[in-house]
Amino acid sequence: MRLALVLLSCCALGALALDNGQGLRPAMGFNTWNTFATNIDEELIKNTADLMIQLGLKDVGYNYVNLDDAWSAPARQGGRLVADPQRFPSGIRALSDYVHARGLKFGIYGDAGALTCAGYPGSRGFEKVDAQTWAEWGIDYLKYDNCWAPASDWVIDRYVAMRDALNATGRPILYSMCEWGVADPWTWAATVGNSWRATEVAEAQFEIVACMLPACDGKDIEANWESILKLLDYSHGLARYAKPGAWNDLDMLEVGVGKLTVGEQRTHFALWALLKSPLIIGADLRKISPDSLAILKAQEVIAVNQDPLGVAGDLIWQIGQSRIYAGPLAGGARAVVLLNLHHTGGQYLQSNITVHWRQIGLPAGAAAAVRDLYAERDLGTFTDSFSASVTAHDVRVLRITPLERSADLDSWRPWHQQPMLTPTDEAPPSFADLLPSGNAQLPGNRLPEEILAAQLGRRMGKGEGEQFTMVAEA
Structure with missing residues (x-):
């Protein structure tokens, strides 16, 4: 399903536009998910921050240390997100201070639905309080996922809500949107986030918004050759939408993870660099091989990614x-x-x-x-x-x-010989505009009736008959 024809204008995506001064070049850093998934704690983050300096990664441009899913307690306290007290006993603010003291930046994970993909509290309805909490903790980077949202939501609205909440804090926070490319974000996301996941469109887009591990497996990049090529194929033609402050994100790096050969790792890293995807390390830096580390530190390849012209290949x-x-x-x-x-x-x-x-x-x-x-x-x-x-x-x-x-x-641009749809001054559609018209032919500007009939009005829960209550911020 593609909605590109009706999502080309960004002028009406809320009263505010993204103006945070972040991501003028693709982000470089580390994220916990690819290797550690939900098995994270504060010692891992401290060790990783130290290793980024000891291994010379900070010197070649990697500067973000990012927590992914499962850092929070299972429930809010007083309406606010709090860190898991067993795994992060010092709290997120102390961990942020530790990372900052080493000249690095600190990132965190959130979700635009009621729950994160691993089932922890999401930010749907709590955008303002969560953005303020992260700002108070000294967060520099937000990865914002797309699990556990009802199909009656319009995905753009949820991402705009967090953009506006982040802007309102006054703290510059790089906004990394992880909505999986389900609503053709390259056509509208440049005024909403600093980067957007452009790859791995799910087969059942409006069912997978309710996914929870392990049901979400297969959506993200995997440490194998087939996954790398698949994401490259999904990215063809998207270079024209990237620019300083707004990048197509092909997902995190698998260099040093799994069983990719050295040549496959070189391929993966070089093409992510050329296509101006953020370069976010997913390997265990305590165990990374010299060959994988050398690829991650290839300064002349990194220079392509960070080139000041800011045009994606x-x-x-x-x-x-x-x-x-x-x-x-x-x-x-x-x-x-x-x-x-x-x-x-x-x-x-x-x-x-x-x-x-x-x-x-x-x-x-x-x-x-x-x-x-x-x-x-x-x-x-x-x-x-x-x-x-x-x-x-x-x-x-x-x-x-x-x-x-x-x-x-x-x-010269790599797309000069390719046709491009011209943006119009039409406002993007609201979700109500997408109600079925009886025309199931896609691409087009309406969703097929069978999808909406199956999903509208459902509460997405862990089991088929289970419901949960979503409480909006007062």
Whole structure:
């Protein structure tokens, strides 16, 4: 289901627009979920903050240490969120102070529904009090999830409510929206959040809003090659919607997690960097291998992600199992990733891939210097094209810099040859506007009757017949 045709205008998404000065470049940091899930405590966070300094991750730009789901007590106290007293006996404010004292920033997790995905208190109806609580705790980053909301809610309204609540605190907090791409957030979220999960659209979007572990499994990134490619495929064509302060989020990094080969980890990291996704580490830093750590610290690849031009790369060419991704860099250079998708068990593990200058907006006959960003070495000067041998399930990551610069080189975009819907000045629809019209043909501007008939009016609970009461803030 796609609602893009009616969500192109952001001008009416509330009286306030996002103006928090955050996320001018994609966020870099650490999050607990990929490795630890709900098994978190304050010692883990302290150890991680210390290791980010000891391992040199802070020095290359990683500066957020983020708690994910299950940090809170099972119930509010006096209407407010409180930390789990056994696992976080010192409280969140003390933990925030510990992280800040090391020159790092501290992030937390919340949910736009009545419960978090793991069943802890959510912020639906409590947006103002929760935003103020997080501001008082010194929070710098909010990951805001999308579980346990009734289908009668309009997802944009819930995310706008927290945006406005965060703005009202006066504290600059990076707002990372995790609504799973279910309402095409790239078309409207730039005025709501600093980044938005753009990948992994659930098959039953209006049923999965009620998901709870383990029912939510399969929605997030996984530490395997198939998951990495699937999220890349979901991201095609989205580069045009990213800009400083507003980024497509392909989900957290699996570098150092699971059984990805070194080449697969290089691929994962390089493409997340090129597509300007936030670079959020999910590995256990106490056990990370030297190879995985080296990938996370690849400074010239990180520089692509943090490039001041702020333009995301995208897929520009594919034939068979060979792909080329590219994007512009400040000063007229191009970042290019050559990707070999051939099976690693095949007879031929190497493929020759050629990028032509005309594919990346460089003039015919131009001479350009080519540099390998993982190897951190210059490969020479080439005219009109460059070819390289690429191993299966691996990449070559290049910076191609024309020797003769011109001002118009910065204007090339990877989507220039792709059509784009033009935003209109129509206001985005309210949920009432989406009530069924009898037309089940999608894409369009109405939801099919069978979805609404099955979901409207239900209270989403742990069991089919269970109900819970949602109390709004007075």
